[in-house]
Amino acid sequence: MTETAIPAAKSGPRISGAFHRLLAFSGLIALVVVFSLASPNFMQTQNVLAILQATSVNGVLAIAATLVIITGGIDLSVGTLMTFCAVITGVVLTNLGLPLPLGILASILAGTFCGLVSGTIIAKLKVPPFIATLGMMLILKGLSLVISGTKPIYFNDTPGFNQIALGSAVGSVFPAVPVPNGVLVLFLVAGLAAFVLSKTALGRYTFALGSNEEAVRLSGVNVDRWKIAVYAVAGSICGVAGLLIASRLNSAQPALGQGYELDAIAAVVIGGTSLSGGRGTVVGTLIGALIISVLANGLRILSVAQEWQTVVTGCIIILAVYADILRRRTL
Amino acid sequence: MLTRRTLLGAISALALLTAGGAASAQENYDIALISKGFQHQFWQAVKAGADKAAAELGVTVTFEGPESETQVDRQMDMLAAALSRNPDAIGFAALDSQAATPLLQQAKDAGIPVIAFDSGVDSDIPLTTATTDNVAAAALAADKMAELIGGEGKVAVVAHDQTSRTGIDRVDGFVNRIKENYPNIEVVSVQYGGGDQLQSTEITKSILLANPDLKGIFGANEGSAIGVANGKTELGSNIVVIGFDSGAAQKGMITSGVMNGAITQNPVGIGYETVAAAVKALKGEKLEPVIDTGFYYYDAATMADPEIAAVLYD
Numbered sequence: 124m125t126e127t128a129i130p131a132a133k134s135g136p137r138i139s140g141a142f143h144r145l146l147a148f149s150g151l152i153a154l155v156v157v158f159s160l161a162s163p164n165f166m167q168t169q170n171v172l173a174i175l176q177a178t179s180v181n182g183v184l185a186i187a188a189t190l191v192i193i194t195g196g197i198d199l200s201v202g203t204l205m206t207f208c209a210v211i212t213g214v215v216l217t218n219l220g221l222p223l224p225l226g227i228l229a230s231i232l233a234g235t236f237c238g239l240v241s242g243t244i245i246a247k248l249k250v251p252p253f254i255a256t257l258g259m260m261l262i263l264k265g266l267s268l269v270i271s272g273t274k275p276i277y278f279n280d281t282p283g284f285n286q287i288a289l290g291s292a293v294g295s296v297f298p299a300v301p302v303p304n305g306v307l308v309l310f311l312v313a314g315l316a317a318f319v320l321s322k323t324a325l326g327r328y329t330f331a332l333g334s335n336e337e338a339v340r341l342s343g344v345n346v347d348r349w350k351i352a353v354y355a356v357a358g359s360i361c362g363v364a365g366l367l368i369a370s371r372l373n374s375a376q377p378a379l380g381q382g383y384e385l386d387a388i389a390a391v392v393i394g395g396t397s398l399s400g401g402r403g404t405v406v407g408t409l410i411g412a413l414i415i416s417v418l419a420n421g422l423r424i425l426s427v428a429q430e431w432q433t434v435v436t437g438c439i440i441i442l443a444v445y446a447d448i449l450r451r452r453t454l
Numbered sequence: 455m456l457t458r459r460t461l462l463g464a465i466s467a468l469a470l471l472t473a474g475g476a477a478s479a480q481e482n483y484d485i486a487l488i489s490k491g492f493q494h495q496f497w498q499a500v501k502a503g504a505d506k507a508a509a510e511l512g513v514t515v516t517f518e519g520p521e522s523e524t525q526v527d528r529q530m531d532m533l534a535a536a537l538s539r540n541p542d543a544i545g546f547a548a549l550d551s552q553a554a555t556p557l558l559q560q561a562k563d564a565g566i567p568v569i570a571f572d573s574g575v576d577s578d579i580p581l582t583t584a585t586t587d588n589v590a591a592a593a594l595a596a597d598k599m600a601e602l603i604g605g606e607g608k609v610a611v612v613a614h615d616q617t618s619r620t621g622i623d624r625v626d627g628f629v630n631r632i633k634e635n636y637p638n639i640e641v642v643s644v645q646y647g648g649g650d651q652l653q654s655t656e657i658t659k660s661i662l663l664a665n666p667d668l669k670g671i672f673g674a675n676e677g678s679a680i681g682v683a684n685g686k687t688e689l690g691s692n693i694v695v696i697g698f699d700s701g702a703a704q705k706g707m708i709t710s711g712v713m714n715g716a717i718t719q720n721p722v723g724i725g726y727e728t729v730a731a732a733v734k735a736l737k738g739e740k741l742e743p744v745i746d747t748g749f750y751y752y753d754a755a756t757m758a759d760p761e762i763a764a765v766l767y768d
Contacts, residue, residue, distance in 0.1 A: 162539075170538035177531040273646075274617050277552060289556060368527055372553040378524035378648075416531075423535035426484075426516045429492055 150393075150443055151414050158421035165424050172302060174413075174420045179288065179305040180205070180368050182412040184383060185390035186316045187360035189408045192391055193320075194353050195333040195400025196252035200241060200259035201361050202383030206376070207263040208234045208365025213276030213375035216284065223283055230369075231362035237263065238358020242351035264381055271377040278373050287370035305367050309409075312363055317405040319356070329353055333400025390415055393443040414443065482514060485732050486536035487545035487725075488529065489519035490572060495701050496676065496721050499767035500572070503725025504545070511733050517725075519547075523649075526550045533557045543567045543732035551576035567735040571728040573619035582741040584727040586719040588620050591749040592627030592674070595696050595717050596636070598751055599628075599670050602694045602714055606638035607669035610661050612682050614649035614675045621646070624674040624698065642668070647678055654681020655688065662689050670694035676701050683712045700766040708754050715753030720765045723747040 158165040184201045191198040208230040216226040237259065244255040278284040287304060294301030320326035328349040331339045340346045369375045394411030396403025418439055422432045487504055491497040501517040508515035518536075520528040526549045536544060537560055544566055548554050558579045561568050570580035599609055611628055615621040625644055632639050643661050647654035654673065658681060662668060670693050671686075673679030679697025683704075686695055697704050697716035707713040724747045731741055752762045 164538050164540050167538060170535075173531075173534035173538055177534065180527060273615075275550065371530070372526050372550060373555075374526075374550065374552060376524065376526050376550065379526060382521070382525075419531065420535045420538070423518065423532065424539050426514070426539070428516075429518045 148410060150446060151410050151417065154414060154417050154421065154439075158417070158424065161421075162424050165421060168300065170420065170424070172300075172306075174416050175306040175309075176288075176303050176371075177416040177420065178412050179303070179309045180364055180371070181383070181386050181390060181415065182309045182409060183312050183360060183364040183367060184387040185394075185408045185412045186312055186405055187357040187364070188384070188387045189391050189394075189396055189403055189405060190316065190320070190329060190353055190357045190360075191252070192388070192396055192398060193329050193333045193400060193403045194350060195336065196245065196350075196354075197256065197388070197398075198241070198354070198357055199253065199256040199384050200237070200263060201357070201364075201387050202380040203260045203263040203267065204234060204237050204358060204361040204380075205364040205368060205383065206267045206380035207237065208362040209369035209375040210267045210271045210276065210377055212366060212369055213278070214270060216281045217276050217278060220280065223281055226281070226284070227287075227366060230365045231359050234362025234365065235355050235359040238355040238361070239351060241358070242354030245354065246347035246350040260381065260384065267377040267380070271375065273377060275374040275376050278369070278375075285370050285373045288367045289371060305371060308363065308367060312360060313405050313409055316360070320405060325349065325352055325356070330401060333397075333402070335401075386415060389440055393440060393447075395447045411443075414439070482512065483542040483733060483736055484539070485513055485515045485543045485545060485729060486539060486541040487515060487517045487571075487728065488533050488536055488547070489517060490523050490529070490547045490549050492517075492519040492521065494676075495767050496699055499721035500725035500728075502767075503722035503727075504729045505725075506722070507726040507729035507733075511729065513729065513733060515729055520549070523549060526553050530554065530557060537561055537564070537566070540564075541566065542736055543569065545569045545571055545728040545732060546575060546580070547572040548575040567732065569728050569731045569735065571724050581735050582731050582743055582745055584724050584731060584745040584747055586724070586749050587746050588623035589627035589630075591698075591717050591719065592624040592672075593631035594749070594751055595672050595698070596628045596631035598715060599672060599694060599696055600632070600636045600639060602696075603639070603669040605636060608640050608642045608665055608667060609670045609672065610643040610665070610668060611641065611645070611672045611674060612654050612657055612661070612678045613644065613646050613673075614678050615646055621674065628672050628674070647681055649675050649677035651677050651681045651684065654678045655684040656681075658682045658685025659689055662686070662691050662693070668693055670696065673697045675699060676704060679704055679713065679716060680707070683707045687712055700768075702768040705757065705766065705768070708752070708757065711754065715751055718750050718752055718762070718765055720748045720750075721767060722765060 164170060184205060187201050188198055211233040212226045212230040215221050215229040241256055241259050244250050245252050290304045291301040292304055320329060332350060336346060390411035391408050393414055394407030396407060418436055422435060489497050497519055504515050504517055518532050529549050530553060534557060544561055546568055555577060558568060558577055562579050568580045570583040572585055574583040574585055611625055613621050613625050629641050632641055642665055645657045647657045654677060671682045673682035676699040680703050683695050686693055695713045697713050700718050704716060708715060727745045727747050731745060734741060750762055756762055
């Protein structure tokens with residue numbers, strides 16, 4: 124998972140790799156230290172688990188967004204696609220009464236399919252990613268409301284469903300650290316995405332598309348096909364996020380989702396992935412997502428007024444990205 | 455932790471006794487309020503009431519809510535962080551009761567009393583609910599509507615949603631009162647605009663175009679009511695409009711006559727009673743299962759009355 128640094132980018136000598144990531148971590152560590160010193164309630168097990176739980180959905184969405192952003196594209200539909208997948212799961216499990224594995228499969232397939240559609244619109248119809256996924260964002264928001272009849276779909280008939288996010292496999296072995304399953308899912312998705320990026324052809328083309336799409340095309344590669352594949356994989360990851368949020372709320376909330384893409388993109392950017400493409404890591408995105416939730420949680424623990432929480436978060440986003448720029452300049 | 459709190463409670467009770475009930479002897483309780491919203495003027499009025507109670511009772515209150523009333527998971531994150539802070543009591547207005555159940559159970563297990571406010575929580579964990587009797591409030595709107603249209607004709611309702619407790623209660627309260635008491639009035643349409651002004655405007659226009667002989671529309675929350683009034687203005691109609699809640703825009707419409715009047719809840723009272731109930735719970739006093747925070751009908755003539763002006767917000 125730590126081997127996801129850009130293969131051929133101008134990242135200096137190999138030794139600096141570890142140093143790089145150490146610095147990327149430093150912002151997060153600094154926040155944790157500050158909050159721990161400021162409040163004894165911050166480092167309690169229960170609170171650390173609450174932070175991880177709060178990171179799980181945004182983290183998974185941010186990983187989906189990372190893949191797309193590395194290709195030089197953008198995906199504004201991750202939030203509402205997540206909701207759409209949750210609603211599909213609700214239809215399959217509650218309205219149709221089918222067994223749990225089919226619900227899980229349906230969510231991931233729905234995500235993959237929508238990603239395929241976005242990718243095809245972008246690659247074949249040459250609609251800019253910003254516009255194509257903006258359209259998809261609205262289409263999926265509307266479809267979620269239509270399919271659900273604007274009402275939440277509850278999973279009361281599928282008792283095991285909320286265990287996907289809220290249960291704790293770790294806790295059943297080590298009762299002292301009941302890490303919610305949703306957090307394991309986040310790390311699993313992160314591990315898989317990091318593997319795909321660093322070890323597979325899809326990963327290599329993801330970076331290549333973002334660095335110089337024309338060069339890839341001229342070397343005889345079927346650019347469209349790889350691009351569509353990246354959006355489809357991102358879509359399937361949104362399907363996982365849909366399962367996580369539906370499981371956590373024990374319901375598919377059809378009106379939720381818009382605005383979540385901005386938090387996901389913020390996590391990606393804080394994590395050092397370049398919005399112009401060709402450069403980025405999954406580990407960085409994970410750290411970015413953690414910074415966002417540590418900040419939100421810590422400010423709440425300190426009873427900071429909500430209007431000021433927003434101001435501080437904005438400042439930290441700019442600082443984090445500026446620190447990343449400085450770091451790259453000095454190395 | 456529990457024993458420490460009980461001990462502190464006992465000490466402060468003792469201090470209260472010896473000091474002859476001096477307010478300064480009270481423990482500085484930390485009360486976390488998790489609301490359904492934050493920026494909206496209604497929630498700011500609830501916050502103002504909570505702050506007022508905090509100042510009077512000598513306790514510390516924090517007030518938080520998600521950016522939009524759809525963000526159920528963000529509200530859960532807020533509730534989880536509030537629990538980690540280990541407050542003395544929690545005030546909670548649930549966006550989705552079911553989603554909140556695990557965290558409320560956690561609060562109960564930790565011995566933190568929970569007070570529900572606004573639309574309540576479908577759970578037996580909250581000790582009480584500080585809320586408007588929305589059924590009775592909407593029934594009052596129906597009475598006023600009947601009075602203003604002369605007891606007969608067609609009316610309609612534009613409400614915010616069919617899932618929340620307030621949405622259900624206000625529509626039922628209005629429709630049932632009309633059915634029971636006014637046989638010559640017919641509710642021809644009940645539509646939902648998500649509390650969004652623009653959407654409610656479009657809905658209103660379509661209702662007016664479909665029913666040219668319509669006499670009046672009840673807008674069941676602030677956004678719906680403003681939308682109804684805007685729709686009326688855009689089509690140059692002269693129907694009776696009764697709104698809900700206040701806010702600068704709605705008050706302006708009532709002053710100018712576009713809207714005949716509105717029901718106001720007492721958001722300041724909701725915030726105040728929530729904090730007051732939390733303090734009572736912490737002192738071990740008994741609480742009623744529901745605290746009715748009250749409502750009023752107001753129009754251009756009564757808007758400046760001190761009793762009304764005190765509960766209206768901009």
